[in-house]
Amino acid sequence: MISSDSRLIRLIAGRYRELQGWGTVANAGFLPLMAAAVREPSPTRIVMWIAAFGAYAIVWDLWFRLKIERYYATRFGRVGGAESFSTHPGVEYGFIGFFFVALLFDQQAPPLALGAYIMMAALTCPFAWIVVRDWPHRGHWLLPVAVGASSGLRLLSVVTPADLRDWEVLVCVAGSLAIAAAGLLDHRLLAKTLTAGAAEHVPAAQHPSA
C-alpha cells in the first residue's frame, strides 16, 4: 500500500541518517561486548574485553559505517543536512564509552550501581523521546523503552553484587536485542517508504507540521 502521509515524507527526509537501521544494529553490537566484560570477574581478562570493545569500535568506524553509508546512498539516495549534535558519531561513541566505564565501575565499587541507573535511563529516556517525536511511524522504539522500564522493576530485587552483575548482563543482552530489532524496523520503514514512493498523493489538507 502506498502511503500518502506528508508527515512521513518529512520524517524520512529529515531523519534519513537515523533511520539507516543497519547502523543501529551494528551499534547494538557494543552491548553484548559490555555484557561479556561485566560478567568477567578477573581484572586481567576485563582488559581483554576492553581491547575487544575498542577493536570493534575501530572496525565499526573505519569500515562498517562507511559500508552502511554507501549501501544506503546507492540504494535509496543521498540526503544532505547539517548533522545534529545528538546524531554525531563522536557523541554516540562517547556515550557508549561512558556507559561501559560506568558498568565496570559498578563491579569495582559495589553497591553504588551507578552503571545500572545510567543503563536504565539510557534505555528509556532517549528512546521514549523518539517514540513521542515520531509517533506513530517509529512506535517500535517502545521495545527498548519496555526493556528499560522492566529492568527498573527488576533492579528493586537486586541485593548482592552478584545479583547486580547478573542484572547488568541480562539488561545488556535484552537491550541489545531490543535496539537491534528497533533498528531493523527503522530499516523496514525506510525501505518500504522509499520503495513504494511515499508521496504518490499528498493531500493538500495534510499539514506536515500538524
Next chain:
Amino acid sequence: MSRIPASFGSDQALLVRGSNNGTEPMNTPFEYLQSLNRLVHEPARLAILVALSACDKADFLFLLNITGLTKGNLSSHLSKLADAGLVEIEKKFEGKTPVTYAKLTLEGKEAHKEYWESVDKVRTGIKQLKPLRTT
C-alpha cells in the same frame, strides 16, 4: 481576489457568508483556495518541496524514491521548480559518481511556508462556515 468564481454556483456562493455579521470584509475559504500557488499545489511538486523542506538537500535518486515519480516526470517537475526559482539544482561528482542534488532556495522556503499558511486559512475558514437555511 474577492470575486467568487462563477463555477461555484449560487449555493456555494452563499456558503461563504461567515459569522462576522458583515461588519468587515472577510477573506473566504474560496478566496484563499484561489490564492494558492498553483506551482506548489500540484501534488508531485508539493511532495518534492515537502521532502526538501525537511533537509538541506537531496539527490535525484532519493527524490525519485520518495515521490514514486518516473525519472522523466521528476526531471520535468524539478525543472519547473528551478525555473520558478524555488529550487536550486547542483550537479557534482562524489568520487567517480555523478550526483544531482536539489535544494530549496529562500524563495522556495517562503513559497512552501505561504502555501501551508493558505491551506490552514482554508481549513479555519471552512470550520467557521454556518449551515445554510433551506426554508
